[in-house]
Amino acid sequence: MRTAVDAGADAVYCGFQNATNARNFPGLNFTPDELAQGVEYAHARGAKVLLAVNSFPTAGRFDLWRDAVDMGARFGVDAVIVADIGVAAYVAERHPDLRLHLSVQAAASSPEAIRYYVREFGVKRVVLPRILTIPEIKEVKSEIPCEIETFIFGNHGLMVEGRCSLTNYATGLSTNMDGVCSPAAQVHYDKEPDGSVATRLGDFTIDRFGPDEQAGYPTICKGRYLAPNREDAYYAFEEPVSLNLARLLPQLIEAGVEAFKIEGRQRSRAYVRQVVGAFRTAVDQVLAGEEPELADLVALTEGQKQTQGAAASKKWR
């Protein structure tokens, strides 16, 4: 968090070390003390802290989510981001002054769905799914009474977030209920005699890589599979590419996007410093009416496969 604040982020999302947020991974996230200190650090430097409480509590476990919200309010976080209707209702009722953001996990992909959360819970900002084109973002913006935030750099996925139980089918841990996608404890790299590597999640092989290839992390929706009308294994869902909307930054600002989201919670400090710093500069240039220097941003994913995803066009559907 300190790295992101120092590199110029206006706000940093974070979560507690448990199932209450959608990135419940070992070694990640905050203890209550760390969060309290983080809020102080960020506020002293003019940055905001947004608390992610964006997984789905199951019956009997709601207290854990309630406690996360209460602690966030006590530590003075600037907003909480939620996906579950029950959690949203709790925040609206008990902490009416606490700013509420709607997570992409709520899968609000139409003006009506977004208006529902605004009408019922007073949501102030919605994180849009990564499936909309720029004209669609503009249209949504014109029809909703709240701010919008879009992903600009990080993972690229087309499965509707918050409506996926693929990981649970293979591992017994749920993305919605436990906040995990492809848990590392169930990831295996099986080296075969010829030097090739099969990557596995639980009992299922997700992909196979030749001796000279770099084996990717096995995520079900990025794997290669066989289908009846395909000769070879193919990326049945999507290619393992990362999302980089750097070139579209000026158009996204023009479309009315209030906040840009960089995925940083599973990344190194050096990565966070570099990506946040480069986007900070570019956003400032666009807002000052200057031509932004985008070459550095584009270079961040160079050598890797990258995509402008849905934002640029919908040929991908």
Next chain:
Amino acid sequence: MTGKLTLGPILYHWDAEHKRDFYARIADEAPVDTVYLGEVICSKRTPFFDAHLPEVIDRLESGGKQVVLASLSEVVIRRERKMMKEFCATDSHEIELNNTAGLYDIDGRPHRVGPLMNVYNEATLKWLADKGATHVTLPNEVPGTVAGKMAQAAADLGVGIELQVFGRASLAVSARCYHARAHCRTKDNCLFVCEEDPDGMPLTTVTGQPFLMVNGIQTLSQSYVSLIEEIGVMQDMGITHFRVMPQMADMVAVTQIFAKRIAGDIDGDEGAARFAALDLAAPLSNGFWHGREGHRRFGPQAA
């Protein structure tokens, strides 16, 4: 013993004739109380069956079944938004919502909430019930321990609580059509290639394990969920409705086994034995119910 048997919507793209024949047989022979009708997966498919809908509704109602209309699950483009708005104006039948856009449009009028919505806890259930939800089908990944607590909360609220007990588990929906992708097309020029796979298109791992099934924008489990051995426990917990999903199987036989089990005419072992005799096209699973990997199958004593 108590509990109603329901037949979920057909998730696959069966041609209109196939659907009409299917529902005619269900109307005449299947011991189900309620039938959910409607296109849930792809808005492009809806025109094919809309013309036959009134006739099928009549037929099912003449057979003594209650008909509930089910909404689309993905609402993004203008056409889908308009469809949802019109759907929410339905006053002839109960309706089931599968997208939050519907919660906006319904604006407090009575409705059911479908299994593709995220209702995982008592607080969400209570909020929805206070705003007109009369009946909720839980997501199929919830474990039995959670389902039991939800059944209790639903009873207190006077809301029906339903869970899928047979058929492929819906695991994900997407913005992209994977049927079109498999055939090197896009959603916009798909030529309805999904019609070729009335029980889904199988995806197998590179090591030859059957894994998933593709149905347009939806990804399902390869295995058929079956909770025939868990029915007794579910009844004791207070789950009021048991949903069977249409597959390319003898659905009259499937519903007969469940109806007998729900009525207490046969026990779980007998139900399982009758299932084994059906020679189904996919293995059975119940891992989600037991809080484990969804694809696995456990005996009734599993923790």
